[in-house]
Amino acid sequence: MLRFLWETISFQMLLVFLVVFLLVADYMKRRKPKHFPPSPLTLPFVGHVHLLNFSNPHIMVQKFTEKYGDIFSLQLGSTTFVLVNGLRMVKEVLVNQGENFMDRPEIPLDKEIFRLVSSNGHLWKQQRRFTLTTLRNFGLGKRSLEQRIQEECQCLVDAFGDEQGNPFDPHFKINNAVSNIICSITFGNRFDYHDDDFQKLLHLIDETVSLHGTIMSQLYNSFPSIIKFFPGSHHTIFKNWRALKSFVKEKIDKHKEDWNPSESRDYIDSYLQKIAKDNGGGTFQEEHLVACMADLLFAGTETTSTTIRWALLYMAMYPEIQARVQAEIDKVVGQKQQPALEDRSNMPYTNAVIHEVQRKSNIIPFNVPRLTVKDTVLDGFHIPKGTVLVTNLTSILFDKNEWETPDTFNPGHFLKDGQFWKRESFVPFSIGKRACLGELLARSELFLFFTALLQKFTFQAPPDTTLNLQFKLGMTVAPQPYKICAVPR
Template sequence: MLRFLWESISFQMLLVFLVVFLLVANYMKHRKPKHFPPSPFALPFLGQPVLTPTPPKATVQKFTEKYGDIFSIQLGSMLFVCINGLRMVKEVLVNQGENFMDRPEIPIDKEIFSNVGLVSSNGHLWKQQRRFTLMTLRNFGLGKKGLEERIQDECRCLVDVFRDEQGNPFNPHFKINNAISNIICSVTFGNRFEYHDEDFQKLLQLMDEVTSLHGTIMSQLYNCFPSIIKFFPGSHQTILKNWRLMRNFVKEKIDKHKEDWNPSESRDFIDSYLQEIAKDNGGGTFQEENLVACVLDLLLAGTETTSTTIRWALLYMAIYPEIQAHVQAEIDAVIGQARQPALEDRSNMPYTNAVIHEVQRKGNIVPFNVPRLTVKDTVLDGYHIPKGTILLTNLSSVMLDKHEWETPDTFNPGHFLKDGQFWKRESFIPFSIGKRACLGELLARSELFLFFTALLQKFTFQAPLDTTLSLQLKLGITVAPQPYKICAVPR
């Protein structure tokens, strides 16, 4: 009987049956619960193919106009709920923050971090790591004069390497990366690295490549279809290889610390963490696996975000020379050329402070924040958000909102000025908000002010001869400017 049935079924019928079965299975897998946020049309298996790794502003704006401030999007096997507008972003990150506190597992990062460290961990583990890291950063000078002096020292080094270019065109990317990374390295490893240190330059190259390659098609396909794409070559394989090399670099530093470690004396973050591991006897949340992940998180977050913002800042200054001249006039009036900028100058420099904030607003380097995971069934603005749903909080919808900003699409420092004084805006949230906001915000804000003023104090930034600088984006973990060359003309 079975043989008769098999022989009587044509290949075409079998193919149709298989397609129907797969379509039904896909529908059942992605069937949305009642009162779930609306979504655009999605292709079976693929989802919304128009979406790139960082959904374009125009696409998301179109969805917002049609569906409102909450809608869902499907990308391959992953389903997201996108949250837009200041009211709803605050509701998710602050008012109901406890319900959306966790991080989802993103396939491209899962193999490396496995929900450990500072960024990817959840629950008690995350609280312990964050509390310890904040305490340790404060112990090593965060918010104090000691760390400010380290930043000032590094500012002098960066000014020197810029001056060595003698006003000729150069790409400032890795010089800025090295300077910014040295600040977090001095806290984490206990030392800075010279700009010609080959091993450290290799690490910076690996980090930059990882950041950039997260925005490629193959990396996003891996996130959507990991069980299939893992067998293919491509950028996702390079990311995984680079993460392993970066992890090896950190492990070597930890091993060197162990060789001459004095339990009664803490030289840096690694020493302090080793003390916690010893207290825990390796049985609690403080283990070497977590130490490696925390150091990698600090290195990447403490380098890439601030460095990218400063690269945007120099680009904007070269494109808007009149704004650059206004900043330099304020620097000359408040600080002069004889002494180095200090954090206490910030309160007397409203225009410079406004320009830095406008660079962050317009640069908008993490437009969709770090994804969140719903920890329990929750009602959000009348919609049912089941436990385990991934949320994207669209910071762009706040930082570029035409109802919040006078000229949202224009680089305008006046957004942060009122009656000649600096004006703090509620809609300015580049570091996110709530309990999982960036723990390095205080350090980043200090670095941005000191590096930016130190560079503008000594140089005027211009486009190379016969070159038109572009504000075109480069998508990755952060939204960075496309590589550019610039002239740092000594003042």
């Protein structure tokens, strides 16, 4: 009978049957439960890939929000995302029901690296607790680390001064300075701005951050089993990850050569002590140390450095705001001594400008994704366990109901009666238990680097050049490469 059927069925009929079977299987696999958040029309196999705007996803998400409300879903390949918008809903997810959305999903491009950011459960709690304790032990929140940042500020001021007011790209000078802070904590030393090996590493990190925004990289995250066979930026990212891990591993090996278990010089020494204490049997293992170091290098360099680059660009484009910041610096700090964190409370306008730079530059627009750990009801919608959830920080930082002029660079958003005004809707570091681990360090660095540079220089566009706020989308939202003049004051 089977042979008869095989001989009588034409190839066309077999093809039709196969296509129908795959469509039905795809439909069954993607079938949503009752009361699941609404979504646009889904295409078989690819979901909503055809609707994506890879160059400016903010616009796409805004359109969907206007049509479907503050909670809706999208399908990319085999993964379903639920997007949540607005302060009320984001607080519900990250704070009020934070335990239900505590985990991170596995992101194909990054699964080999990010351990602090992407790990879950006991592993995440152990690594995060250890890292926070170690950062505090090495000066986080203390005067010793503030002095280390001030020393690096002076190095950056000197490097800018070497340009003698001529046009230059500040990108890697800033990267080097910011990275040196986390390197001094993790590796036990800073790197000279002309260190070739470290410059190669900084360029490698920068390339990796940029490549995350390419179409092939995004497609790999949605269709890894297919896209892995195609050439593209995702393969360069993997190569760069290997180079970064090799750099970190080399530093760890050097530490082992003269390691004294009775004292800790830096983060690596402290972690090696934990490994020895656990006899290699717990969550503290060398592979986790490599991953945590990579996390700290990336997070401790890229976000703060990118924000400072935005800050200098805004100052050059808004000279009247820059002049007012400089007048406040001159009044409170003067020109002879370095700015200190204790000055911040007496500098409300400068503090407001820094916060407005963070709000307007919006460098992590969709936060780091979460994974639903159990079936949950969210605003009347059913969110099954294992659903990836994205909290749209852009919807808060640019909410016209929260900000007077959301699309305008306006330091007045953070001022009330001449004093600094802390706003609940200021959420660039996220909120809840998995908010940015390095927020305190980043806020200190931003204030000290920004005031040190504005104290000594006026930033201007090069002659016959018009600066703009165009961005490039990668792991962060960064300004397009630009040149600027740092004119000594």
